[in-house]
Amino acid sequence: MPTNEQVKVLSQVQEVLDIVKERTIENVFFVACGGSSALMYPSKYLLDREAKKMVSDLYSSNEFIHRNPNTLGKNSLVILCSLEGVTPETVFAAQFANEKGALTVGLTNEEGSHLAKNVDCVVKFEFGDQANAFDTNYSIMYQLTMGLLNVVEGNEKFEKMVTSLSNLQTVYDKVKVAVKENALQFGEDYKDEKVIYTIGSGANYGVAYSFAICILMEMQWIHSHAIHAGEYFHGPFEILDEKVPFIHLLGLDETRPLEERALEFAKRYGKRLIVLDAKEYDLSGIDEEMEGYIAPLVLNYVLRVYANALADARQHPLSTRRYMWKVDYHLPIN
Amino acid sequence: MPTNEQVKVLSQVQEVLDIVKERTIENVFFVACGGSSALMYPSKYLLDREAKKMVSDLYSSNEFIHRNPNTLGKNSLVILCSLEGVTPETVFAAQFANEKGALTVGLTNEEGSHLAKNVDCVVKFEFGDQANAFDTNYSIMYQLTMGLLNVVEGNEKFEKMVTSLSNLQTVYDKVKVAVKENALQFGEDYKDEKVIYTIGSGANYGVAYSFAICILMEMQWIHSHAIHAGEYFHGPFEILDEKVPFIHLLGLDETRPLEERALEFAKRYGKRLIVLDAKEYDLSGIDEEMEGYIAPLVLNYVLRVYANALADARQHPLSTRRYMWKVDYHLPIN
Incomplete structure (x- = not known):
C-alpha cells in the first residue's frame, strides 16, 4: 500500500x-x-x-x-x-x-x-x-x-x-542496525589512513565512485580512487600491499564475479580490506529479479553509515569544506 | 607520400x-x-x-x-x-x-x-x-x-x-626534444611523492586515466587517480593543498575550457602543478580540424617521456612488477 x-x-x-x-x-x-x-x-x-x-x-x-x-x-x-x-x-x-x-x-x-x-x-x-x-x-x-x-x-x-x-526503507532501517558495530569499528581502524580505495563493478561502480570523490576526497580530505573491479588486474592491483586499504563492494548483479575475483586476489596480498557484501543484508520485500539493481542503493546507504562513523572517529565532520561554497569558483549563472 | x-x-x-x-x-x-x-x-x-x-x-x-x-x-x-x-x-x-x-x-x-x-x-x-x-x-x-x-x-x-x-611521427620526434628538459626536472622534483593525480577531459581523459593506472599505480606504485576536469569542482578539488601534485592536461578539443578552468583554480591554491599543454607543441602537419583529436596522442607521448624520467629518478624501472605476470591471477584461457 x-x-x-x-x-x-x-x-x-x-x-x-x-x-x-x-x-x-x-x-x-x-x-x-x-x-x-x-x-x-x-x-x-x-x-x-x-x-x-x-x-x-x-x-x-x-x-x-x-x-x-x-x-x-x-x-x-x-x-x-x-x-x-x-x-x-x-x-x-x-x-x-x-x-x-x-x-x-x-x-x-x-x-x-x-x-x-x-x-x-x-x-x-x-x-x-x-x-x-x-x-x-x-x-x-x-x-x-x-x-x-x-x-x-x-x-x-x-x-x-x-x-x-516501496519496500526499500524497511531494508535501510534493518541494515542500519545490522552494520552499526562494523561501521564504528571501521571508523576506529581507519581513522589515520591517508589513502583509501574503493572498488566495484556493474551497477555498483557509481557508488564506489561517489564514496571516493564525495565522501573521502571532498568531505574527509583522504586520497582515493574508485577502481573498476575488472580494470583492477590491468594496473591498479600493483598498488596493493599489506598496508593499503581497499573497500570492496560486492553487489548482486551480473558483474558480481568481477568483484569476487578482485576480492579473492586482494585477500592473498592485502590486509586492510573492508568488505561490504550485499548478500549479507536482509533484502526482504525486494523482488528477486530486482536485487541486482537495488544492491547499489543498499550499499550506498551502508557506506553513508560508514562515512558518519569515519567522520566521528576522525573528528572531521562531513560538512567540513575548504573551497566548496566558500571561495569563488562557480560559473556565473543567469 | x-x-x-x-x-x-x-x-x-x-x-x-x-x-x-x-x-x-x-x-x-x-x-x-x-x-x-x-x-x-x-x-x-x-x-x-x-x-x-x-x-x-x-x-x-x-x-x-x-x-x-x-x-x-x-x-x-x-x-x-x-x-x-x-x-x-x-x-x-x-x-x-x-x-x-x-x-x-x-x-x-x-x-x-x-x-x-x-x-x-x-x-x-x-x-x-x-x-x-x-x-x-x-x-x-x-x-x-x-x-x-x-x-x-x-x-x-x-x-x-x-x-x-601520417605526419604524427614528425610531431613526436620534435616534441621529444622539446620536453626533454622539463621531463628530467619533473623526475627530480616529484621522485619522492606518494600520490600524484592526473586531470583532463574530453578526448584527453583516457590519457589521464592511462597514466594514473598504468604508469603511476602499476609501474611506479604511486597512488593516483584520473580526475575528470569537470567533476573536479564537485568533490575532488577539496583534496588540493600546496603539497598535493596534480598533472594537468590541456588538450585542443572542445572541452578545453573545462581543463583551463580546473587549472586556473588549482593555481590559486596548489603549488605542485605539472602542466602539459598541447598548445605549446609544434603540430605542423596536423590538419587544424584534427588537432583536437590528435592532441591526446601527443600528450600521451609526452607523458611517456615523463614516465621514463620519473622511473629513472626513482630508480624504479617501468618494468618492475610484483603481481602482474608473476603470480597466478589470470582467468584460464582455452
Missing part, C-alpha cells in the same frame, strides 16, 4: 511518462555533476541490460555541453539532477538540451530552483534522514528509467521495481 | 571497412582492459562528436561480457585490443561478441595470438620505440573509427585524419 508521499512521487513520474508517450525517444543522456552524476550510474546499467533499442550515455554536465553529442536532438531524453537545483553546469546543460529540442527532466529537491525553471518536467525528490527511500533520488531514477522502458518498449518489470522500491 | 608500412596498415583498415560496407552497423562497442581500453577513449569522443546515427559504448572486457548489453547483436561492431593478444578477458569478450552475431575486429601486435584467432578481422599494429606513429594502436583506432564514419555515414574527414596521422 503506497503512502501519500509515494503516490505524489509516482504521479510526478507518471506525468513524465505521459509526455514521453507523445514523443519518439531513441536515446537517453544522464547529465549531472559529482554525487548527482554518480547516482545515475545504476540507471545506465539498467538501460544497458534491459533496453532493446534505446541507448544511453552518462556525462558530467559541462562535458555534455562541450562534447556536444551529435545524436542529441528531438528524439533525446535528457535526465538531469541537482539537489538544490543551482549547479550552474547542470542548469546550462538543461538549457543546452532544450535548444537542441530534447525532452528535459530535472530531479531536484527545490521546485523553484534554476534547474526546475529550465526543464520540461520537474521531479521533486526528498532528501535527508527523514526521507523515505522511495522518494529519494536513486529510487526516482529507477522509477523513471524502468517506466521509460515500459512506455517505449513494453518492458514489464516496472511494477516489480516500484514494489521493491 | 605514405611509406610501405603505412600502406600495409591502411590496407588492413580498408579490409575491415570493406566488410563493414556489406553489413548494417548501428552501434560500436570498444572493448579492452587497462591501457588498451584507455587508448579507445579518444575514438569514443570522436564518434560522439561526429556520428549522426551510430552510437557507441566503451567497456572493460569482463564488464562487457557480464553486463551483456541488450543492443549487442548482428548490427554491432565490436573493436577489441590486446598488445600480445592473450588477455583472457578480451579473448572471451571476442568469443562472446561473435556468439551474438556482431562483427569483431581485433587490434594486436601478435597475428597468431588467441585474440587474432577469435575475431572476424585482425589489424596488426606496431609497438615500441622503433614503430612509426601511424602504425601504432592509437592511430589505427582513429583510422578505423573515421573510416567507419566515412563508409556508414559519408563523413568526409577520413582523408584529413589519415594525412594528419
Whole structure:
C-alpha cells in the first residue's frame, strides 16, 4: 500500500511518462555533476541490460555541453539532477538540451530552483534522514528509467521495481542496525589512513565512485580512487600491499564475479580490506529479479553509515569544506 | 607520400571497412582492459562528436561480457585490443561478441595470438620505440573509427585524419626534444611523492586515466587517480593543498575550457602543478580540424617521456612488477 508521499512521487513520474508517450525517444543522456552524476550510474546499467533499442550515455554536465553529442536532438531524453537545483553546469546543460529540442527532466529537491525553471518536467525528490527511500533520488531514477522502458518498449518489470522500491526503507532501517558495530569499528581502524580505495563493478561502480570523490576526497580530505573491479588486474592491483586499504563492494548483479575475483586476489596480498557484501543484508520485500539493481542503493546507504562513523572517529565532520561554497569558483549563472 | 608500412596498415583498415560496407552497423562497442581500453577513449569522443546515427559504448572486457548489453547483436561492431593478444578477458569478450552475431575486429601486435584467432578481422599494429606513429594502436583506432564514419555515414574527414596521422611521427620526434628538459626536472622534483593525480577531459581523459593506472599505480606504485576536469569542482578539488601534485592536461578539443578552468583554480591554491599543454607543441602537419583529436596522442607521448624520467629518478624501472605476470591471477584461457 503506497503512502501519500509515494503516490505524489509516482504521479510526478507518471506525468513524465505521459509526455514521453507523445514523443519518439531513441536515446537517453544522464547529465549531472559529482554525487548527482554518480547516482545515475545504476540507471545506465539498467538501460544497458534491459533496453532493446534505446541507448544511453552518462556525462558530467559541462562535458555534455562541450562534447556536444551529435545524436542529441528531438528524439533525446535528457535526465538531469541537482539537489538544490543551482549547479550552474547542470542548469546550462538543461538549457543546452532544450535548444537542441530534447525532452528535459530535472530531479531536484527545490521546485523553484534554476534547474526546475529550465526543464520540461520537474521531479521533486526528498532528501535527508527523514526521507523515505522511495522518494529519494536513486529510487526516482529507477522509477523513471524502468517506466521509460515500459512506455517505449513494453518492458514489464516496472511494477516489480516500484514494489521493491516501496519496500526499500524497511531494508535501510534493518541494515542500519545490522552494520552499526562494523561501521564504528571501521571508523576506529581507519581513522589515520591517508589513502583509501574503493572498488566495484556493474551497477555498483557509481557508488564506489561517489564514496571516493564525495565522501573521502571532498568531505574527509583522504586520497582515493574508485577502481573498476575488472580494470583492477590491468594496473591498479600493483598498488596493493599489506598496508593499503581497499573497500570492496560486492553487489548482486551480473558483474558480481568481477568483484569476487578482485576480492579473492586482494585477500592473498592485502590486509586492510573492508568488505561490504550485499548478500549479507536482509533484502526482504525486494523482488528477486530486482536485487541486482537495488544492491547499489543498499550499499550506498551502508557506506553513508560508514562515512558518519569515519567522520566521528576522525573528528572531521562531513560538512567540513575548504573551497566548496566558500571561495569563488562557480560559473556565473543567469 | 605514405611509406610501405603505412600502406600495409591502411590496407588492413580498408579490409575491415570493406566488410563493414556489406553489413548494417548501428552501434560500436570498444572493448579492452587497462591501457588498451584507455587508448579507445579518444575514438569514443570522436564518434560522439561526429556520428549522426551510430552510437557507441566503451567497456572493460569482463564488464562487457557480464553486463551483456541488450543492443549487442548482428548490427554491432565490436573493436577489441590486446598488445600480445592473450588477455583472457578480451579473448572471451571476442568469443562472446561473435556468439551474438556482431562483427569483431581485433587490434594486436601478435597475428597468431588467441585474440587474432577469435575475431572476424585482425589489424596488426606496431609497438615500441622503433614503430612509426601511424602504425601504432592509437592511430589505427582513429583510422578505423573515421573510416567507419566515412563508409556508414559519408563523413568526409577520413582523408584529413589519415594525412594528419601520417605526419604524427614528425610531431613526436620534435616534441621529444622539446620536453626533454622539463621531463628530467619533473623526475627530480616529484621522485619522492606518494600520490600524484592526473586531470583532463574530453578526448584527453583516457590519457589521464592511462597514466594514473598504468604508469603511476602499476609501474611506479604511486597512488593516483584520473580526475575528470569537470567533476573536479564537485568533490575532488577539496583534496588540493600546496603539497598535493596534480598533472594537468590541456588538450585542443572542445572541452578545453573545462581543463583551463580546473587549472586556473588549482593555481590559486596548489603549488605542485605539472602542466602539459598541447598548445605549446609544434603540430605542423596536423590538419587544424584534427588537432583536437590528435592532441591526446601527443600528450600521451609526452607523458611517456615523463614516465621514463620519473622511473629513472626513482630508480624504479617501468618494468618492475610484483603481481602482474608473476603470480597466478589470470582467468584460464582455452
